[in-house]
Amino acid sequence: MSVRPEVRAARAYHFTPRPARIKLDQNESPYDLPLELKAKVWAKLQDNPWNRYSELAAESLRTAIARYHGWDEAGVVVSSGSNVLIQAFVAACGINQRVLNLRPTFAVYSEQARLLGAPLTELPLNEDFSLPIPGLLNELECGPGVLFLANPAAPTGNAFAQDEIETLLNAAPDWTVVFDEAYHQFADTDLLPLVSTNSNTASLRTFSKAFGLGGVRLGYALTSPYLAQNLQKLLLPFSVSALQVATGLTVLEHPEYVAARAAEAKRERAFLLAELQKLPKLTVYPSQTNFLLFHVGDAEAFFFSLLDAGVLVRRQDHLPGLEGCLRVSVGTPEENRAFVAAAQRASEAVVVRG
Numbered sequence: 001m002s003v004r005p006e007v008r009a010a011r012a013y014h015f016t017p018r019p020a021r022i023k024l025d026q027n028e029s030p031y032d033l034p035l036e037l038k039a040k041v042w043a044k045l046q047d048n049p050w051n052r053y054s055e056l057a058a059e060s061l062r063t064a065i066a067r068y069h070g071w072d073e074a075g076v077v078v079s080s081g082s083n084v085l086i087q088a089f090v091a092a093c094g095i096n097q098r099v100l101n102l103r104p105t106f107a108v109y110s111e112q113a114r115l116l117g118a119p120l121t122e123l124p125l126n127e128d129f130s131l132p133i134p135g136l137l138n139e140l141e142c143g144p145g146v147l148f149l150a151n152p153a154a155p156t157g158n159a160f161a162q163d164e165i166e167t168l169l170n171a172a173p174d175w176t177v178v179f180d181e182a183y184h185q186f187a188d189t190d191l192l193p194l195v196s197t198n199s200n201t202a203s204l205r206t207f208s209k210a211f212g213l214g215g216v217r218l219g220y221a222l223t224s225p226y227l228a229q230n231l232q233k234l235l236l237p238f239s240v241s242a243l244q245v246a247t248g249l250t251v252l253e254h255p256e257y258v259a260a261r262a263a264e265a266k267r268e269r270a271f272l273l274a275e276l277q278k279l280p281k282l283t284v285y286p287s288q289t290n291f292l293l294f295h296v297g298d299a300e301a302f303f304f305s306l307l308d309a310g311v312l313v314r315r316q317d318h319l320p321g322l323e324g325c326l327r328v329s330v331g332t333p334e335e336n337r338a339f340v341a342a343a344q345r346a347s348e349a350v351v352v353r354g
């Protein structure tokens with residue numbers, strides 16, 4: 001058998017779906033796309049011949065995304081989810097060079113580096129989840145390669161200091177720096193101004209979070225024409241379907257939709273933060289995303305206590321640096337109140353046991 005050793009040694013991406021009344025485990029939007037918008041997608045699809053291949057590289061959506069952001073169309077790359085772009089960046093800039101990454105962070109950066117056999121260095125975040133600047137500067141001296149930075153960060157939820165990000169950029173002229181801004185609509189941060197003035201950088205965006213389209217699988221990169229042109233070579237031809245294009249075009253025609261959803265998520269996040277702060281033996285970390293990380297000590301007991309109450313959150317206690325932690329996505333106002341009630345009971349049970 002000829003499977004490469006790196007692939008044989010790698011663990012498959014792990015996710016256990018669990019049925020639950022209230023699903024707050026995947027940082028999705030709690031709202032499905034409204035029926036009026038689904039009808040508009042369907043109308044676009046009806047005008048499309050299904051026997052014909054879709055556009056080679058989702059050109060019409062690329063144009064719409066460029067217009068939406070005021071970005072040069074030549075610097076936009078569309079894919080079936082931003083995960084695909086992470087893989088493409090590892091292939092384009094990491095193989096036979098380097099992948100530099102933080103820990104804990106979104107698992108896909110390191111998983112792809114391992115699978116594709118790219119030399120990987122992971123540096124632990126500081127205890128307060130800030131960037132380990134001296135260590136990163138040290139590593140950046142030995143390029144070239146690709147540095148991944150999720151900002152706001154996942155699963156910690158914080159945003160990094162802008163001046164520190166600029167310090168890293170200044171030290172990385174021969175690196176490609178990928179800012180994963182999957183959660184930027186929930187944050188006060190926007191790294192596009194930096195991307196527009198640094199041709200070796202890219203911002204990854206997704207329709208899976210604020211746009212509420214996790215099931216459609218759609219993401220994109222905003223970058224320089226040079227990086228876009230090279231990244232596009234790594235994507236398979238015709239790999240974004242007509243369904244995906246029609247859905248992306250439709251939501252971009254209704255920017256008020258995503259703005260309203262993001263505004264509600266921010267209000268509800270503030271509510272959840274305030275309520276979790278009241279609970280004994282629980283530490284909740286401030287977040288710029290649509291989820292909150294919190295420390296409970298006995299994460300397993302707390303997780304199952306919530307699940308017994310019908311609330312599914314995500315365990316993070318297997319990650320180095322996040323022992324005892326769980327993560328909850330911001331849901332609808334009703335779901336959030338049910339979660340808080342279940343968390344209150346779980347926290348009392350843990351105290352009694354303790």
Ligand SMILES: Cc1ncc(COP(=O)(O)O)c(C=O)c1O
Nearest residue numbers: 081082083106154182206208219
């Ligand atoms: C930081 C980060 N980047 C990317 C993604 C994946 O985005 P997509 O659904 O577009 O592949 C996620 C999903 O959870 C994420 O947390």
